[in-house]
Amino acid sequence: MSDAIRFVLDGQTVTVADVAPTMTLLDYLREHAGRRGTKEGCAEGDCGACTVVLGELSPDGSAVDYRAVNSCIRFLPTIDGRELVTVESLRDGDTLHPVQQAIVDAHGSQCGFCTPGFVMSLLALYLATPDAAPTRERVIAALAGNLCRCTGYRPLIDAGCRMHQYPTPARWSAADADRAERVQALLALRRDQGLSLPGFQAPRTLKQLCEALAAQPQALLLAGGTDIGLWVTKLLRDLPPMVYLGDVAELRTIDTDADGRLRIGAAVSHTDAWAAIVARYPMLDELAQRFASPPVRNAGTLCGNLANGSPIGDAMPALIALGATIELHHHSGTTRCLPLDAFYLGYQQKDLAPGEFVAAVYVPAPQPAQRIASYKLSKRIEQDISAVCVGINLTLDADAVIVDARIAFGGMAATPQRAIATEAQLIGQTLSVASFDAAAAALATDFQPLSDLRASSAYRLRAAGNLLRRFALEQTQAATPLRTHALDAGSLDAPA
Amino acid sequence: MSVIREADALPTAELAGRALRHESAHLHVTGRAQYADDIPLPAGTLHAAFGLSRVAHARIRQLDLSAVLAAPGVVAVGLPSDIPGENNYGSVVHDDPIFTDTLVQFAGQPMFAVAANTHLQARRAAVLARVDYDELPAILDVRSALAAQSFVIPSKTLRRGDPQAALVRAPRRMQGTLSIGGQDHFYLEGQIAVAIPQEDGAMLIHSSTQHPTEVQHIVAAALKLRAHDVIVQCRRMGGGFGGKESQPALIAAAAAVLARKTGRPVKLRLDRDVDMLATGKRHDMIADYDVGYDDDGRICALSVMLAARCGYSADLSGPVNDRAICHVDNAYFLEHVEIVSHRCKTHTVSNTAFRGFGGPQGMMVIEAVIDDIARRLQRDPLDVRRANFYGAAPRNITPYGQSVDGNVLDTLSERLLSSSGYRERRAAIAQWNAGSATIKRGIALTPVKFGISFNATHYNQAGALIHIYNDGTVMLNHGGTEMGQGLYTKVAQVVATELGLPLSAIRVTAADTSKVPNTSATAASSGSDLNGKAAQAAAQTLRLRLVEWAATAFDVPAGAIRFDNGVVWLGERALPFAKLVAQAYMARISLSATGYYRTPAIHWDGTALRGRPFFYYAYGAAVSEVAVDTLTGESQLQRVDILHDVGRSLNPALDIGQIEGGFLQGAGWLTTEELWWNARGELKTHAPATYKIPTAYDWPREAHVHLLQQQPNGEDTIYRSKAVGEPPLMLAMSVFHAIRDAVAACAAPGRNVPLQAPATAEAVLAAIEQLRAVETAP
């Protein structure tokens, strides 16, 4: 028997049955629910016109966590058991929500097509910053997934900075979002047996997951859908039956094991995963911030990025450099662990047997003598796919001689890949610009990158070498400014 | 950072000139603003999708649609044979097929459309066509087209003086080259039309269009109807930027053909990829120049070959390139000049209007020439710019013979120089660069002088329609379209001002070919100039009628009747406007009027390229400062200072919005927005994943954006305001030149910076390495 999808919308439980499991939330809203305030600008998660807020019960069931996501690449069944908030949800007679009023007052809409999406991204930020106005940087970061072609963004950023100056609204303040009724409504939708629709299953436990996979070995594992969604909306593919990982309790956790390693489960979003990683490796903050956009990070999973294994995926270079391990489960119950770099066999080929899935990734604890960095090069700073991405992890001995080097690149080969020859050049050298410049010559042995729309082969190779130089400069000349975005616009004091 | 200061608003009680919010702002933020895709449609509406060619140039041997027709939900396909009238949507030269018949001329060209029960079904069916192509050699870029003498329309030359002799005579001479990238509009709302069959063979079209009248005519011609059989409506667009000037006719015509064939309403909404593959963009151009100059950097003679990639058809390429020619001068006097403009035919999508309409590309050429001169002379490029500014007669005549009157650039750039601290910052930057090997900074001031009016004189006309209902409310309609620029707000402000009413008394309504006929495109920045004046005329007609009647009816001198904030003063006596109107109605006074306006004083000889094509010029200037990472070529805009001339602003908030938005859009054009075709002529940057417009992060952390105060338009425009739609885009040339400035700092002075647009990280790194290679060469 097939279930119906249930979610909360404007305080009501909505039940939807008999839809294709690949129907997007956006299509549902616009074509079925008559809520056309949410717009489609790209259908690929890149413009933010379709942004909505999803409320999800915290794992312990005590609170609802509200986050912005892209409705255009989100399959409707995956919002089962969640609370959906759209721009229409903010309606309160003729009174505008502070987020809306701030945009109006800042003259933040011109054509208005992007505006509902900005409203929802700012609403998520508004709910997440109950006590004080967010900083300008935080507002900009929250808007990284929203494109506006008309305004130049200045008034929208201003609106985000000023939204806290308005009286607290009756609905959709942080206090209102915290109300027990909201938790209750979602608790009432909890299932023991996961949602089951034709072509879609959402197991709730690891055991149910294994059973589902055993019963349907050809099933497609669906995590955040930020890759898979596009197979439907852009590539127009028919999908096999899907098994959704997002509700599997055991996969939703982040733990620390006995060796101090982080274990990040397969259903953990990028947002949560990177927060945990950056807490241990602060130098990866920029990589985390520049990974996709907040709504994509809220939906997509770290393990999905690793499992998808794109040659230009951003998590792999850094995690390979850190020496991460991937944990694979078979539905029969067997488990094995692999160094992450050993997982990638060739273009779109992974060491993943039928019936196996990625259960978690282990990120080692930082060591004292390590020097670590990750750099991403793309045409645009925010929300872009890498032309080149690199993770660097050196271990130095007491004399500052490099005793171990792990340097992994994305965008340089058919898989995320270590620069073996380059690493070898560095071992035994001191950490200096000269030794890195010399080692960079070996990059041409390690890689023969492609030319494509993101960069030419020559640029990739050249820039990859220069990124190594940047690393050496940063490690040895910390006082000199080496990054454009770290500069302060006002200060033109000549570098020391 | 910048805020609308109270002082920016006019010191007047009138509504015109106030920083009022966009008329639809409350609808935008609540999601209640209706776009074409949001209009509830009759049951049975079909959804359509285009079937696109996959190759750049080929004869179609066979088009097999059996799989398309057999796909789930498919109801019909539309082919050339289903078009009863003309298979064309080109408005100037009729060379744009709606569905191409036997010849494919670019990868992404529509060959057919399919109508199905849902949008997804239509999209899935459309890709199932089996096409047997007989591939032909394709010309894919401007240089190849030049070599093959492949043109869509004949080349044009503008010549003044004796450039060749003056080049020989000049104390110094130099040649150079610049390539300037194209740009996708990336309006957030993609192209869309809905065609709804009406009784008696008529057709109603909802179109996201800047040019309803053209959609009307193209649809009528395709369906073999007459203009009065087709009604086109557009309440608002989710952005246009020129991309919805000629292109919407294609979408509407295809939808209408399917609607006629099936007898059912048809919606054709292009998904983002199809939109970007099948519709035109800004022309990319290359320029080869030869310049003669003196020791002060003053240009003695200039010869420019400017070649544009027009794509496979003419579209608006003629006027776009004419405007490019007319803006090669930008703010500078060119005594002896020759501009040869080639309109190259390539097997790529047909390029079209985009904010600035060729002007930006023309201006980029002269700015590069000036920068090159300055580098050679080791001067601050700003000094060379100012040495070449238009001045007093005889240095005030453009190459096409129009005199530059009311030039505010000297004042404006002087004010901006001091408010931005340009000189001090340039010195500080030089010092910084001397001490920083990796990060180089650069700064540049570039001016903008942009001609306002359509080059084609006959487009410079507009109509408006105003009804006053007998409860005193006003319905306003005019030929202009709202794409976010705030036109409807500004025109409502004009009408409210003329009738002495609060803005709430005025309802603005959708552009509608059945209300105001024969409209021009809302383009060339002319929207409020034209429609504001037309609406003012209609409002004045009505006011005059009311005054004449009231003078008699209430026995007061006409001169003693005033309209003020919803109240009509009859001498000392006050009557609410609604009361007065109700009485006028009872007295059988007509409460509806049309207004009409044509721009005076302009004339243009498109063959000789001489005349006064522009009613006036809009001016502005910007100072941008960037930091460049010389390891990666990444650049970042650190700060911008803008001073822009909008005459007497109709609405400072909207004008600032146009300036900021235009500036950042221009910055995107010149930095991250790269269109990339593979060797087969397939565009590979056809979605936001691959085509990168600026995000919030790209707005500079420090920005000072101001309107030039106390400079009413010298010409009699609507309340002495100036157009603001396009000119600010070109303020972004300052970003490109600041990057050039930073790149120049990577090598010894005296050399030209070989940086091409867009200045992607890769292009910047290439320029740095080229510059340094010259240095280390023996």
Ligand SMILES: Cc1cc2nc3c(=O)[nH]c(=O)nc-3n(C[C@@H](O)[C@@H](O)[C@H](O)COP(=O)(O)OP(=O)(O)OC[C@H]3O[C@@H](n4cnc5c(N)ncnc54)[C@H](O)[C@@H]3O)c2cc1C
């Ligand atoms: C707008 C946008 C921007 C993006 N920007 C970036 C970026 O900057 N950098 C970057 O690297 N990526 C980027 N991505 C891609 C990134 O979001 C995905 O790679 C994401 O991490 C995939 O995770 P997911 O949970 O969404 O996977 P899904 O889409 O659900 O799945 C992806 C693939 O992995 C498989 N899979 C998922 N989980 C498992 C598992 N546990 N075991 C086995 N197989 C599994 C699925 O079957 C599928 O084949 C972007 C995507 C979008 C839409």
Ligand code: FES
């Ligand atoms: S429609 Fe663009 S992100 Fe969803």
Ligand code: FES
């Ligand atoms: S207001 Fe038009 S895209 Fe943002």
